[in-house]
Amino acid sequence: MAATMKDLARETGLGLATISSYFNGGNVREKNKEKIETAIKKLNFEINEVARGLKTNHTKLIGVVIPELDMIFCAQIITEVEDILRNYGYATIVCDCRSDEKREEEALDFHFHRRVDGLIIMPTSTNGKGLKRFLEHNKPVVVIDRKIDGVDCDCVLVDNEKAVKDGIARLIEEKHEKIGLIAGPSDIYTSKERIKGYHKALKERGLQVDKSLISCGDFTISGGAKAMARLLDTRPDMTAVFVSNYEMTLGAMIELNERGVKIPQELSFIGYDNKEFAYASNPQLSIVAQPTKEMGKAVAQLILKRLQGDGNGKRKIWKLETEFIEGKSI
């Protein structure tokens, strides 16, 4: 017969409440923890998380939906979130929806049927329809990176507008006037914010915005290469370019390498994310780096707070600052 929590209580001499607290991630004194762990081994106690889930109506599962797991920005945030949540006994189920709205909807269904206790999402769709179901069932939702209008939930964002504004200002300082922007899809929140930053930087310095210098990619490597090619073909007079995510930065660099365009002699360049890639590039790239570790921490904190019962507190929007790292590409 399998050992029960009562057996553990008897063996350790501790109360059932303490034992239960131990398994539910509550505060248990180090000394008592050790006692419980010894008893677990001795009695060969195995927790049945499935039965526990049915009893408590908590699965201790957190659903995560992201556009691409192999985008370094996503991977870095998720690995941080996963690590923290696991320490609190939560398992994260990550679904990669490949930036596809239909797949995202399926992933949300999947998580809902799994009865996850909460949801973390970097949304691809902009309507937020799929999120409302979770909120209606009192499951906390934390949105990463891309704010969705009309959905009342916690958000962890980056100040994208300022990031691009500062980068463009840096280029203007160096007397650049014809500055290209490789932006993301025009309907995505972060992308819109970045384009706003571009406009503001130019306007504040009395420069005209010329739309033919803005080329929208799709946040992928090949999209970045194509957007770079378009700018080089149509605006040979461009003297600097700002690329607004990591994968497109890679793509733009591939295109520039293939055409033999010299940085910074022929074109000044600012990239995005992934410090290591910037350092490993020759010349070292100037980049805007997003605080992925801090974002992961903030996401985990927000959802844990809600899971621990702060269901009615006002929704929080955290906006984190990027860092500008000067290389030798300007």
Place this chain on the structure above:
Amino acid sequence: MAATMKDLARETGLGLATISSYFNGGNVREKNKEKIETAIKKLNFEINEVARGLKTNHTKLIGVVIPELDMIFCAQIITEVEDILRNYGYATIVCDCRSDEKREEEALDFHFHRRVDGLIIMPTSTNGKGLKRFLEHNKPVVVIDRKIDGVDCDCVLVDNEKAVKDGIARLIEEKHEKIGLIAGPSDIYTSKERIKGYHKALKERGLQVDKSLISCGDFTISGGAKAMARLLDTRPDMTAVFVSNYEMTLGAMIELNERGVKIPQELSFIGYDNKEFAYASNPQLSIVAQPTKEMGKAVAQLILKRLQGDGNGKRKIWKLETEFIEGKSI
């Protein structure tokens, strides 16, 4: 009162077996699928995966343990696995153990208590102790990339020995004799295989192996930079270097950039993984690329086969070939 599977059977006119098959990922005719889906909507049917798990003793959860989620090699495999398994109704819980044996052990405990139906692991520990418990409970285990002696389970590996052997042979063809190798930790399977390949390539061409040309990193960016620095300091006569994973390739490039070493004029270079980084580098790097997509597919196939009841079939070891991509760095 919530709708049940019986209600769905009544509504669609189909047998309970068909309905059950639909939810368990079995074969159901397209026409019947549509009927069931219409009924699900009409009756507002919600699957309770938790209750189902208790009844069937299957959680439809697959545990995944990897050393680093933000290693591109891991992320690319996992995203492929996750996608395929989700199509079969399985959710994957990914735990990142940060290349730490203690954390890996905790992750295995975590998955075991969650009662996952199967386990996928790229092991950090080399003793395989934690895996035996899963096998004893008839939970299939698939090991990725790093074979573990004494554990009888399916493996998906890469022919690391041949990958390095071919790369080194390519450098010898170009008359290099003093060839450095930046290897991984000397106790990891892939690392050992790569060092073997290095030895073989030199021996087959009548060259001596000089151990001072082998520098062990730890598969991280900073480890790669340090290993590169060590080689440059102690072996200034080295004319070519082979770096044996992506993160160390990045690190080695950072070190070379900082010292202003010119590739290929002063040092020929072969890197590992991540085609996009190789293309985006200047000059374009020659690299060994691992077939991550194919690996992910193989892993998913193997575990699905076991989950579908092929528990007694002979354990399979799949060994996939790498691809050599010629750049301009030799």
